[in-house]
Amino acid sequence: xxxxxxxxxxxxxxxxxxxxxxxxxxxxxxGEFIVLCGPTGCGKTTLLRLLKKxxxxxxxxxxxxxxxxxxxxxxxxxxxxxxxxxxxxxxxNQIIMDEVMQEIVFGLENLGYSNFEMRxxxxxxxxxxxxxxxxxxxxxELSGGQKQMLNLLSVLLMKPKVLLLDEPTxxxxxxxxxxxxxxxxxxxxxxxxxIILVEHRLEELFGVADRIIMMDSGEINYTGSSKEVIxxxxxxxxxxxxxxIPSLSRLYMELETSLECKDIPLSVKESKGWIAKMPKLVSxxxxxxxxxxxxxxxxxxxxxxxxxxxxxxxxxxLKSLSLHISKGEFFALVGGNGSGKTTALKACIGSIKPQRGxxxxxxxxxxxxxxxxxxxxxxxxxxxxRTYFLHDTIEKEMQxxxxxxxxxxxxxxxxxxxxxxxxxxxxxxxxxxxxxxxxQKAALACMLIGKPDMLFIDEPTKGLDPISKExxxxxxxxxxxxxxxxxxxxxxxxxxxxNAQRCAMMxxxxxTVDGTPEQLFKxxxxxxxxxxxxxxxxxxxxxxxxxxxxxxWPVPVVT
Amino acid sequence: MENGFRGYHPFVLFFYYVCVGVLxxxxxxxxxxxxxxxxLIGVNSTHDKGKALKKWxxxxxxxxxxxxxxxxxxxxxxTTIFFYFRGKQVTLEATxxxxxxxxxxxxxxxxxxxxxxxxxxxxxLFVFSKFLPKTAFLTMLVIRxxxxxxxxxxxxxxxxxxxxxxxxxxxxxxxxxxxxxxxxILLTWSLEEAIETADSMKARGYGIGKRSPYVPxxxxxxxxxxxxxxxxxxxxxxxxxxxxYGKIIIYPELGTLQFYLFDWVMLVCMTLLxxxxxxxxxxxxxxxxxxx
Numbered sequence: 001x002x003x004x005x006x007x008x009x010x011x012x013x014x015x016x017x018x019x020x021x022x023x024x025x026x027x028x029x030x031g032e033f034i035v036l037c038g039p040t041g042c043g044k045t046t047l048l049r050l051l052k053k054x055x056x057x058x059x060x061x062x063x064x065x066x067x068x069x070x071x072x073x074x075x076x077x078x079x080x081x082x083x084x085x086x087x088x089x090x091x092x093n094q095i096i097m098d099e100v101m102q103e104i105v106f107g108l109e110n111l112g113y114s115n116f117e118m119r120x121x122x123x124x125x126x127x128x129x130x131x132x133x134x135x136x137x138x139x140x141e142l143s144g145g146q147k148q149m150l151n152l153l154s155v156l157l158m159k160p161k162v163l164l165l166d167e168p169t170x171x172x173x174x175x176x177x178x179x180x181x182x183x184x185x186x187x188x189x190x191x192x193x194x195i196i197l198v199e200h201r202l203e204e205l206f207g208v209a210d211r212i213i214m215m216d217s218g219e220i221n222y223t224g225s226s227k228e229v230i231x232x233x234x235x236x237x238x239x240x241x242x243x244x245i246p247s248l249s250r251l252y253m254e255l256e257t258s259l260e261c262k263d264i265p266l267s268v269k270e271s272k273g274w275i276a277k278m279p280k281l282v283s284x285x286x287x288x289x290x291x292x293x294x295x296x297x298x299x300x301x302x303x304x305x306x307x308x309x310x311x312x313x314x315x316x317x318l319k320s321l322s323l324h325i326s327k328g329e330f331f332a333l334v335g336g337n338g339s340g341k342t343t344a345l346k347a348c349i350g351s352i353k354p355q356r357g358x359x360x361x362x363x364x365x366x367x368x369x370x371x372x373x374x375x376x377x378x379x380x381x382x383x384x385x386r387t388y389f390l391h392d393t394i395e396k397e398m399q400x401x402x403x404x405x406x407x408x409x410x411x412x413x414x415x416x417x418x419x420x421x422x423x424x425x426x427x428x429x430x431x432x433x434x435x436x437x438x439x440q441k442a443a444l445a446c447m448l449i450g451k452p453d454m455l456f457i458d459e460p461t462k463g464l465d466p467i468s469k470e471x472x473x474x475x476x477x478x479x480x481x482x483x484x485x486x487x488x489x490x491x492x493x494x495x496x497x498x499n500a501q502r503c504a505m506m507x508x509x510x511x512t513v514d515g516t517p518e519q520l521f522k523x524x525x526x527x528x529x530x531x532x533x534x535x536x537x538x539x540x541x542x543x544x545x546x547x548x549x550x551x552x553w554p555v556p557v558v559t
Numbered sequence: 560m561e562n563g564f565r566g567y568h569p570f571v572l573f574f575y576y577v578c579v580g581v582l583x584x585x586x587x588x589x590x591x592x593x594x595x596x597x598x599l600i601g602v603n604s605t606h607d608k609g610k611a612l613k614k615w616x617x618x619x620x621x622x623x624x625x626x627x628x629x630x631x632x633x634x635x636x637x638t639t640i641f642f643y644f645r646g647k648q649v650t651l652e653a654t655x656x657x658x659x660x661x662x663x664x665x666x667x668x669x670x671x672x673x674x675x676x677x678x679x680x681x682x683x684l685f686v687f688s689k690f691l692p693k694t695a696f697l698t699m700l701v702i703r704x705x706x707x708x709x710x711x712x713x714x715x716x717x718x719x720x721x722x723x724x725x726x727x728x729x730x731x732x733x734x735x736x737x738x739x740x741x742x743x744i745l746l747t748w749s750l751e752e753a754i755e756t757a758d759s760m761k762a763r764g765y766g767i768g769k770r771s772p773y774v775p776x777x778x779x780x781x782x783x784x785x786x787x788x789x790x791x792x793x794x795x796x797x798x799x800x801x802x803x804y805g806k807i808i809i810y811p812e813l814g815t816l817q818f819y820l821f822d823w824v825m826l827v828c829m830t831l832l833x834x835x836x837x838x839x840x841x842x843x844x845x846x847x848x849x850x851x
Contacts (some may be wrong), residue, residue, distance in 0.1 A: 052762060054761045054762055055758050055761060055762055077767060078764070078767060078768075081762070081763070081764040081767065082764075085762075086762045088755055088758070088759060089755075090752070090755060092707060092752075093752050093753075093755035093756050093759065094755065094756065094759035095703070095756075095759075096700065096703065096756060096759060096760055097699055097700075097703060098680070098681070098699050098702045098703040099680075099681050101773075101775060102681065102699065102773070105773040106760075106763055106765075107763035107764055108773065109770045109771055109772055109773055110763060110764040110765050110766070110767065110768070110770055111764050111767070111768070112768050112769055112770065112771045113771060114771065115771075115773060115774055118773050138706075139703065140706035140707070140710075151759075154763070155762075155763070158763070158764075346717065349717070349721060350720075351716075351717040351720065370723070370725065370728060371723050372723065374720070374721055374722075374723055375721065375722050375723040378721055379721070380717070380718060380721040382714065382717065382718045383714075384714065386748060386751075387711075387714055387715045387718045387719075387744060387748065388718050388719075388722075389744070390740055390743075390744065404723070432747070432751055
């Protein structure tokens with residue numbers, strides 16, 4: 001049965017001639033799991049919101065949307081609210097009430113259900129989600145993953161037929177993201193709920209989805225099963241979308257000479273099967289990246305035996321943490337949620353004062369640095385770069401930085417930076433009107449005006465689409481070559497392995513191991529990249545990233 | 560669910576506190592107030608072994624001493640004169656009035672310390688949502704925003720500190736300026752994020768019809784029993800008070816402090832009423848100890 005039928009729909013925001021969506025035709029049958037993806041600004045979120053009538057953006061829409069055979073405008077308001085559920089991107093913003101239980105029943109209360117019905121539904125679904133222990137907690141006591149599960153649960157209590165999700169995992173760490181996706185898979189398989197998901201972190205989703213829809217500039221470019229879409233993309237050599245494909249499938253597409261659409265691997269298991277068929281390669285001596293010699297006098301950051309807890313009776317977040325970063329290094333700190341990596345970064349920039357131990361920057365206590373010493377030397381790119389901006393356009397912000405640092409040739413530097421970061425078209429925009437990747441680059445450009453010696457970055461890949469991620473990685477490597485020392489905190493292992501010279505793993509408040517990405521990630525079960533999991537203990541050379549495989553494996557393999 | 564006194568229906572708990580508050584101001588016989596005061600100290604120490612109470616003790620003692628000492632010197636009503644101080648009479652009545660007032664205030668403060676521990680957060684809102692549903696809902700929304708805003712402000716502070724802007728040092732003018740700028744960022748950012756909160760409310764049908772509030776607490780038999788008992792005891796106390804039992808005459812001349820039979824009845828009723836938490840907790844303790 002058709003759930004949604006979108007016919008020749010175009011959409012433009014008021015007072016603009018430019019169309020966000022152009023001639024969209026889309027049929028969604030019941031029980032389908034659809035993944036919508038495309039670069040930022042391609043109109044996928046607008047399309048999703050148009051399907052939820054209450055939240056449809058204001059603008060000129062032509063064409064029709066049918067929900068179960070009826071035009072969306074003619075459907076009963078209450079039915080639509082109940083049957084079409086929407087989960088948003090940010091886990092925090094969707095939570096309304098101050099207690100988990102109250103939050104769960106919020107929707108049911110609005111629709112005027114009886115207490116009997118509410119209790120019944122709550123009992124059933126809370127059990128299904130295993131959230132009994134959380135009912136009396138406050139949302140601020142939950143982790144990001146738990147919050148997003150709570151949002152999903154409160155939408156599901158209204159018993160929707162269709163679940164729309166707008167980048168639900170973009171703010172979560174990999175483990176929580178995986179949990180959410182497997183929950184969605186269960187809901188789809190066991191309850192037959194139709195799911196339409198907008199997302200750009202796709203490694204796992206390609207294996208789960210029934211249909212992938214690729215969009216760019218308001219049009220649907222590719223649609224079909226995961227394997228068909230991958231095959232089409234490579235046949236067309238469509239550079240816009242290739243970065244969206246999981247690295248395992250890309251490896252196959254790049255190296256396999258006799259391509260078979262049905263053989264495209266989507267999971268580590270399938271990929272291992274494919275690799276097993278390859279001829280055994282004589283393994284050469286692996287190219288070892290030169291380890292950076294850390295000269296004691298060139299150390300920029302020196303953290304020694306730091307202990308820290310947020311509350312007197314709270315747990316120790318940092319325990320005997322020691323860490324050194326030398327001039328010119330690119331250092332990445334990885335670790336799970338709650339391992340204390342963000343707190344470690346805060347100690348390095350002096351936002352927190354360690355209870356024991358010292359955190360020094362060029363021999364000075366970081367928490368005592370202030371004014372000039374800080375802004376001339378250090379730049380800090382936070383998780384949410386919007387907190388950096390004070391002015392209403394990006395150019396004004398840069399101008400202010402120029403005056404603050406007393407730079408004479410300000411105009412020239414601004415123009416140059418805008419050009420280098422490819423954000424010249426954004427100079428008159430408000431920072432809030434830019435996408436996540438754009439704000440990040442704009443904030444970085446502002447920070448670089450003062451020519452800092454060291455850059456601290458917190459979770460730079462959160463919420464970025466693969467293309468912005470690639471661009472950001474290019475920017476970082478250029479800055480690093482120019483001599484900037486970089487410290488990055490991330491849970492994106494692929495990104496760390498691709499960029500950093502030296503990585504360290506945080507666990508339980510201290511750095512447990514520290515070394516080059518190869519030393520650190522190769523051979524791990526979980527804490528490694530998907531490609532490494534597939535190539536470990538196989539007849540090909542073990543690699544960490546797609547680039548490494550393409551560079552070090554010999555000529556295309558013929559099977 | 561919570562045990563003991565906390566496990567009772569919020570309405571019963573709320574009614575108990577109302578009774579305690581009213582009676583503390585209703586009776587003014589020092590013995591009544593002294594007994595009430597001791598019972599409430601007992602009640603407080605069963606909640607959290609007196610941790611919250613300990614923090615308040617210096618303040619309670621200090622406040623009541625000041626009232627008792629200062630009142631006779633400021634107030635010169637009454638007929639039984641002790642002595643003259645700078646031409647003003649210091650009377651027995653004013654002293655007694657000071658004692659009664661101090662005791663009353665101490666009882667009310669003790670009541671609020673206990674109230675704060677027992678009927679906190681959502682239980683309190685639940686009670687209020689019966690009388691003022693809209694206000695209670697709004698309060699819930701606001702409370703939810705407090706930790707959210709605090710976290711955002713900390714984030715902004717971290718970022719802006721690196722830019723050389725801080726509220727921790729500099730002249731007052733500079734600090735105020737930085738604080739204003741940071742608040743401005745906080746506001747812009749939070750308003751932006753609040754759009755999504757509003758969308759989330761709309762998406763879940765807020766405002767399409769009459770809300771039917773979810774009732775997380777059930778009135779069961781023991782709740783009803785205690786509510787009835789409390790009501791009964793409370794009305795006996797009020798009725799007795801009307802006839803002057805449990806009360807003394809202070810002005811213009813201090814009346815007798817003597818106890819009549821009905822005074823004893825009143826005292827027992829009030830003590831029973833106020834030791835409701837003690838009885839509940841005591842019963843629980845006994846059950847744990849002596850049952851298999």
